[in-house]
Amino acid sequence: MQLVEKHIIAQTDPRFACVDAACFASKNLYNAALYEVRQTFFATSTSLSYPALDKRMQEHEAYRALPAKVAQHVLKQVCTAWSSFWAGRLAYRETPAKFVGRPQLPKYLPKAKGRNLLVYTMQAVSRGKRTLDRGIIQPSQLGIQVKTKQNPQTLAQVRVVPKNGYVVVEVIYEHEPTVTAVDPDLLAGLDPGMDNLATLTRKQTGLCPSHC
Helix, strand or coil, X not given: CEEEEEEEEECCCCCHHHHHHHHHHHHXXXXXXXXXXXXXXXXXXXXXXXXXXXXXXXXXXXXXXXXXXXXXXXXHHHHHHHHHHHHHHHHHHHCHHHCCCCCCCCCCCCCCCCCCCEEEEHHHECCCCCCHHHCXXXXXXXXXXXXXXXXXXXXXXXXXXXXXXXXXXXXXXXXXXXXXXXCCCCEEEEEECCCCCXXXXXXXXXXXXXXX
């Protein structure tokens, strides 16, 4: 299974400025790509596929402002938003009573204050004796380093999530769940009550239901 190790980068952190600038660049690409898909929708009532969108955006300045693999994930976010729109539109046609209104087209992120997610696969993270081998994560072209407590071999992805006034760097890593021996004869049932907080019943010889 995958778990997340989180690192908070506050506005007072020297790393914040460059990370915030990258999230701003991600927003620019998101909006530029969204414009292309919206224009296609207005002209043809269809949307661009991810391969078509990627091909169209590769020479755009907003695309080239980010590492290619990071830019591709931004485009995938746009495509996911449109997939949700099409699914909502279909569901609305089938049962409009379940909706408070017709599903709207995906919207642009705010021009000045908007920020967007950055996703770095491990191919977009610096590798070497001075970085990943020492547990130091250095995302491509981002200009920051983050020290992880996880085994570098278990790392799967790094996400930069903009928040209001700070940024969260999420280190996604693989973790093998621990299998614990369980005695099938030791079972318990919990029933939340009104007069009592709960009633607990245990399947064990000599024990009766307990009330809280």
